[in-house]
Amino acid sequence: xxxxxxxxxxxxxxxxxxxxxxxxxxxxxxxxxxxxxxxxxxxxxxxxxxxxxxxxxxxxxxxxxxxxxxxxxxxxxxxxxxxxxxxxxxxxxxxxxxxxxxxxxxxxxxxxxxxxxxxxxxxxxxxxxxxxxxxxxxxxxxxxxxxxxxxxxxxxxxxxxxxxxxxxxxxxxxxxxxxxxxxxxxxxxxxxxxxxxxxxxxxxxxxxxxxxxxxxxxxxxxxxxxxxxxxxxxxxxxxxxxxxxxxxxxxxxxxxxxxxxxxxxxxxxxxxxxxxxxxxxxxxxxxxxxxxx
Amino acid sequence: xxxxxxxxxxxxxxxxxxxxxxxxxxxxxxxxxxxxxxxxxxxxxxxxxxxxxxxxxxxxxxxxxxxxxxxxxxxxxxxxxxxxxxxxxxxxxxxxxxxxxxxxxxxxxxxxxxxxxxxxxxxxxxxxxxxxxxxxxxxxxxxxxxxxxxxxxxxxxxxxxxxxxxxxxxxxxxxxxxxxxxxxxxxxxxxxxxxxxxxxxxxxxxxxxxxxxxxxxxxxxxxxxxxxxxxxxxxxxxxxxxxxxxxxxxxxxxxxxxxxxxxxxxxxxxxxxxxxxxxxxxxxxxxxxxxxx
Numbered sequence: 001x002x003x004x005x006x007x008x009x010x011x012x013x014x015x016x017x018x019x020x021x022x023x024x025x026x027x028x029x030x031x032x033x034x035x036x037x038x039x040x041x042x043x044x045x046x047x048x049x050x051x052x053x054x055x056x057x058x059x060x061x062x063x064x065x066x067x068x069x070x071x072x073x074x075x076x077x078x079x080x081x082x083x084x085x086x087x088x089x090x091x092x093x094x095x096x097x098x099x100x101x102x103x104x105x106x107x108x109x110x111x112x113x114x115x116x117x118x119x120x121x122x123x124x125x126x127x128x129x130x131x132x133x134x135x136x137x138x139x140x141x142x143x144x145x146x147x148x149x150x151x152x153x154x155x156x157x158x159x160x161x162x163x164x165x166x167x168x169x170x171x172x173x174x175x176x177x178x179x180x181x182x183x184x185x186x187x188x189x190x191x192x193x194x195x196x197x198x199x200x201x202x203x204x205x206x207x208x209x210x211x212x213x214x215x216x217x218x219x220x221x222x223x224x225x226x227x228x229x230x231x232x233x234x235x236x237x238x239x240x241x242x243x244x245x246x247x248x249x250x251x252x253x254x255x256x257x258x259x260x261x262x263x264x265x266x267x268x269x270x271x272x273x274x275x276x277x278x279x280x281x282x283x284x285x286x287x288x289x290x291x292x293x
Numbered sequence: 294x295x296x297x298x299x300x301x302x303x304x305x306x307x308x309x310x311x312x313x314x315x316x317x318x319x320x321x322x323x324x325x326x327x328x329x330x331x332x333x334x335x336x337x338x339x340x341x342x343x344x345x346x347x348x349x350x351x352x353x354x355x356x357x358x359x360x361x362x363x364x365x366x367x368x369x370x371x372x373x374x375x376x377x378x379x380x381x382x383x384x385x386x387x388x389x390x391x392x393x394x395x396x397x398x399x400x401x402x403x404x405x406x407x408x409x410x411x412x413x414x415x416x417x418x419x420x421x422x423x424x425x426x427x428x429x430x431x432x433x434x435x436x437x438x439x440x441x442x443x444x445x446x447x448x449x450x451x452x453x454x455x456x457x458x459x460x461x462x463x464x465x466x467x468x469x470x471x472x473x474x475x476x477x478x479x480x481x482x483x484x485x486x487x488x489x490x491x492x493x494x495x496x497x498x499x500x501x502x503x504x505x506x507x508x509x510x511x512x513x514x515x516x517x518x519x520x521x522x523x524x525x526x527x528x529x530x531x532x533x534x535x536x537x538x539x540x541x542x543x544x545x546x547x548x549x550x551x552x553x554x555x556x557x558x559x560x561x562x563x564x565x566x567x568x569x570x571x572x573x574x575x576x577x578x579x580x581x582x583x584x585x586x
Binding site: 008010013020022026028029030033036089107108118120124125165169170222251268270 | 337341352
């Protein structure tokens with residue numbers, strides 16, 4: 001056997017266990033997801049090619065439209081809030097205070113705690129009549145506090161607040177890693193040049209943090225578009241359709257109503273949205289992200 | 294690349310700035326901010342623990358009695374009787390252990406081929422792996438479900454094991470680490486007559502312990518907390534995982550607030566233990582995923 005053939009054979013022996021699983025459960029589904037979008041498949045009737053019909057239905061489906069805008073609402077509130085909160089926390093922690101590892105651990109913990117357990121406890125905290133949040137608001141003089149997850153207006157903010165609370169610590173650690181990468185001598189040089197704290201932040205920290213900022217925004221956007229667990233536990237998309245987001249609606253269409261074709265088409269739209277966001281971000285990146293060296 | 298990031302404590306703060314009275318006030322304010330936000334992060338968990346030790350009537354008592362006068366330890370006994378909590382626990386441990394081990398095995402083997410064996414299709418295949426990483430699970434879940442249904446595996450643990458044992462992310466993470474192991478080392482071993490598998494087992498695996506630890510922890514927490522996967526595949530009560538169990542518990546005993554909290558606390562315990570024991574690997578995992586961008 002030629003040495004190159006031998007090498008190839010060895011390589012595939014190493015790859016095989018993973019590669020089979022990858023082909024069957026990742027690569028084929030990726031391709032099939034696209035194909036299914038053009039099918040009607042409800043698991044009772046025979047599968048049928050329907051062209052663009054699923055996409056046409058989508059345009060007329062008010063639940064899809066509502067879920068789409070709810071997802072946008074969730075994302076547009078979650079991303080800026082999370083970025084600001086986690087950046088402020090990281091900046092505070094980066095000042096060489098004592099107890100850093102304890103602060104870091106405390107802020108990080110909500111991220112790895114299961115969404116189910118956390119959503120359950122928040123659901124209790126949000127309870128409109130007896131929950132501690134509203135009891136507290138009442139003692140502060142708010143006579144008519146929001147009904148949170150029981151209210152069409154406040155259910156979404158309730159889910160958003162919980163989401164920011166849960167993930168802020170995770171992004172804080174990313175920002176901390178980014179801040180650690182900024183060389184000290186740049187701050188010293190800026191101080192010598194007479195820069196005050198704000199100037200140092202504006203002209204040294206912020207520009208050099210843009211690669212991390214870029215990454216955090218992308219990750220957070222993708223996460224927000226895929227939100228599911230907390231919606232399922234806390235509101236089930238309700239009240240009414242007030243918190244029905246895309247993934248929740250896709251789940252319901254696929255695994256409750258068994259409309260696999262239609263659900264696939266929506267999942268494909270979700271993927272396209274994520275793809276476009278990522279590509280646009282990478283294009284814009286050249287305009288505002290600065291790299292040292 | 295895996296050099297752990299160093300955080301604040303050992304970083305020299307700006308000497309010209311550190312000792313002035315203004316700086317001392319600023320530091321005080323930072324502590325106030327961080328302590329306030331730490332309390333916000335912890336309160337829901339403390340409330341959860343406190344509520345789990347109360348009677349249902351007292352759970353929503355206000356002002357909150359953080360340390361119950363008459364702790365109901367029996368709540369923690371009762372949950373194991375009311376639902377088949379022991380089985381849910383066992384199922385979750387089983388899935389977590391099997392999937393984590395399978396991932397370590399398949400991913401470390403494949404990563405070795407991608408990092409250290411030269412074969413013609415290497416780059417093309419690796420690009421395929423990376424490309425699928427951006428496709429969200431929500432897009433794959435419907436075709437995956439149909440494939441597993443055709444294999445007759447819906448409503449079995451094997452379905453989740455097959456889906457989660459071949460993570461492209463795991464291959465990527467380990468490959469990046471392997472790339473840093475000098476080729477000369479492997480070359481020397483080859484001259485000594487060691488087979489590729491021998492090199493993988495006696496050199497690569499021991500050297501990559503930190504990366505394996507990171508993957509172990511990320512996988513463990515992911516599988517333990519996974520909700521959507523079990524929700525789709527596990528229908529029989531005897532197959533349920535702990536996250537599903539809590540969800541079912543809520544719908545069956547929706548007014549048993551204290552018991553729901555006790556069950557939630559129980560579901561968090563293993564993650565807390567792992568977190569406290571291996572915090573640094575979580576941080577490394579995040580810093581690493583930050584490098585993906």
